[in-house]
Amino acid sequence: MAPRSLSRQGDPARIKQLSRQDVIMSKVTLVPGSLTLDQLRAIARMDGSRQLELGSDARAAVERAAASVARIVERGEPAYGINTGFGRLAQTHIPRDQLEQLQRNLVLSHSVGVGAPMRDEVVRLILTLKIASLGRGHSGVRLEVVEALLALLNADLLPVIPEKGSVGASGDLAPLAHMSAVLLGFGEVTSGGERLPAGEALSRIGREPMRLAAKEGLALLNGTQASTALALVALFDAERVFESAVVAGALSIDAAAGTVKPFDARIHALRGHRGQSVVAAAYRTLLEDSQINRSHHKCGKVQDPYSLRCQPQVMGACLGQMEQAARVLWIEANGVSDNPLIIPETDEVLSGGNFHAEPVGFAADNLALAIAEIGALSERRIALLIDSSFSGLPPFLVEEGGLNSGFMIAQVTAAALASENKLFAHPASIDSLPTSANQEDHVSMATFAARKLHTLVDNSATIVAIELLAAAQGIDLRAPLTTSQRLQPVMRAIRERVAFYDQDRFFAPDIEAMRSAVRQGVFAEYSPHRPADGG
Numbered sequence: 001m002a003p004r005s006l007s008r009q010g011d012p013a014r015i016k017q018l019s020r021q022d023v024i025m026s027k028v029t030l031v032p033g034s035l036t037l038d039q040l041r042a043i044a045r046m047d048g049s050r051q052l053e054l055g056s057d058a059r060a061a062v063e064r065a066a067a068s069v070a071r072i073v074e075r076g077e078p079a080y081g082i083n084t085g086f087g088r089l090a091q092t093h094i095p096r097d098q099l100e101q102l103q104r105n106l107v108l109s110h111s112v113g114v115g116a117p118m119r120d121e122v123v124r125l126i127l128t129l130k131i132a133s134l135g136r137g138h139s140g141v142r143l144e145v146v147e148a149l150l151a152l153l154n155a156d157l158l159p160v161i162p163e164k165g166s167v168g169a170s171g172d173l174a175p176l177a178h179m180s181a182v183l184l185g186f187g188e189v190t191s192g193g194e195r196l197p198a199g200e201a202l203s204r205i206g207r208e209p210m211r212l213a214a215k216e217g218l219a220l221l222n223g224t225q226a227s228t229a230l231a232l233v234a235l236f237d238a239e240r241v242f243e244s245a246v247v248a249g250a251l252s253i254d255a256a257a258g259t260v261k262p263f264d265a266r267i268h269a270l271r272g273h274r275g276q277s278v279v280a281a282a283y284r285t286l287l288e289d290s291q292i293n294r295s296h297h298k299c300g301k302v303q304d305p306y307s308l309r310c311q312p313q314v315m316g317a318c319l320g321q322m323e324q325a326a327r328v329l330w331i332e333a334n335g336v337s338d339n340p341l342i343i344p345e346t347d348e349v350l351s352g353g354n355f356h357a358e359p360v361g362f363a364a365d366n367l368a369l370a371i372a373e374i375g376a377l378s379e380r381r382i383a384l385l386i387d388s389s390f391s392g393l394p395p396f397l398v399e400e401g402g403l404n405s406g407f408m409i410a411q412v413t414a415a416a417l418a419s420e421n422k423l424f425a426h427p428a429s430i431d432s433l434p435t436s437a438n439q440e441d442h443v444s445m446a447t448f449a450a451r452k453l454h455t456l457v458d459n460s461a462t463i464v465a466i467e468l469l470a471a472a473q474g475i476d477l478r479a480p481l482t483t484s485q486r487l488q489p490v491m492r493a494i495r496e497r498v499a500f501y502d503q504d505r506f507f508a509p510d511i512e513a514m515r516s517a518v519r520q521g522v523f524a525e526y527s528p529h530r531p532a533d534g535g
Helices: 015-026 037-044 056-075 096-109 118-136 143-154 174-182 198-206 215-223 225-255 265-271 274-287 289-294 309-334 359-387 408-424 446-451 453-477 488-497 507-520
Strands: 025-030 051-054 114-117 162-164 188-191 193-197 339-342 348-350
Touching: 025 037, 025 118, 037 118, 037 309, 056 114, 056 118, 056 143, 056 289, 056 339, 056 507, 096 198, 096 215, 118 143, 118 174, 118 225, 143 174, 143 215, 143 488, 162 174, 162 265, 174 198, 174 215, 174 225, 188 198, 193 198, 225 274, 225 289, 225 309, 225 446, 225 488, 225 507, 265 339, 265 507, 274 408, 309 359, 339 446, 348 359, 359 408, 359 446, 359 453, 408 453, 446 453
Parallel strands: 025 051
Antiparallel strands: 114 162, 188 193, 339 348
């Protein structure tokens, strides 16, 4: 079954509606295998005010798989991950009285992550996706393991998980080991900005450190939950940047006295790409009845530069990449990605490779292309606006040029970020370094592919923020003519945060205020376009 929507109404744009509705909900039942992207978006951004629970069918499925593992242990048959070593040590049989120690050792020895802690939004999704995967009933853990993860999530006690250390195969072993170590009383958690030892965190929710049964450590560590969570949060953030860029692009058209003719529906219907037509419709809506546009209707100018004229073609292609990535990540979020897998009906233990995160790596790399292009196109529009020979506005968008530099160096910052994005858009999934003494001889690098998306998103959000400032400056310089009815609230939202640039001033706080607003989805709310559901 395909995901019916990227949000409740079938698109990623309606974040404001999603946030309002989800605040009202006090409890959400997780149905493993049927999670929606709107649920995951809301969980990532929640603050612990909502409680999650596992559906009754999932609870029964978990218990069936745990019973199957118990029967296998009782019979003493060699079964990978249950009573054997791991990786190249899979041929080593582990006595029954050492199985608990085997699982404990696995978690502790794999807790080798380094680097800065992952963002809270990412950790919330890691916990959620692990609960959902275990809840499918093919991992063999006891219900109390899943309940312990739920308890951490519901209390917003988030394991401190270093962002580096996974190659995206055999599962996100190091990140998930740090998550799992908290259940054993090791490591740290964050709570409302406070960092505290795992043991103290468990005490706060009335729990003792766990003793893992057969298969449980391996089931916790195997899986693509870290790379998938990283990619999902980046996708959700990129949606806001995309929406904001559409709004900024429309403002820039008016600021530069551009024409709306390139957005004629007939042009885009003749090519046939759905995303292109959708984005063109958004620009038509945003610019409808603009006084500025009407003022130069018969100016004789034939064509605008590509950064204005080809926005539907470029942004429509970006939208297509984002939708495809969303579909892949939705499937991964609902899948079972650990190893081996338990078939409770027959007590079979199936060893495979569902932990290999190649689909996630490809999705993240393709998403990187879209995010980089959003920023690249936005930077070109900034460059156009500050060039009076193209825009017809004062040089660098400020009066008394020479005495004032205006937006000259703000465009340089945008160019620096756009150039940096080119490096970060290089695909990570084409790389591979063998691990585990060549037992794991091809890896996906999906975790890094997803992790670098966050730098790309922030860079492009900053570029779009600068464009919003530049475009608003251009609109104001065209007074008394006004922009469209749909864009006037955007202008007010900008001016509520940043004043008109009448002379040079300390500029960095203005850019930061707009970057923050873009990241928070303030300008995404003004976008009228409705992307496809990704199915």
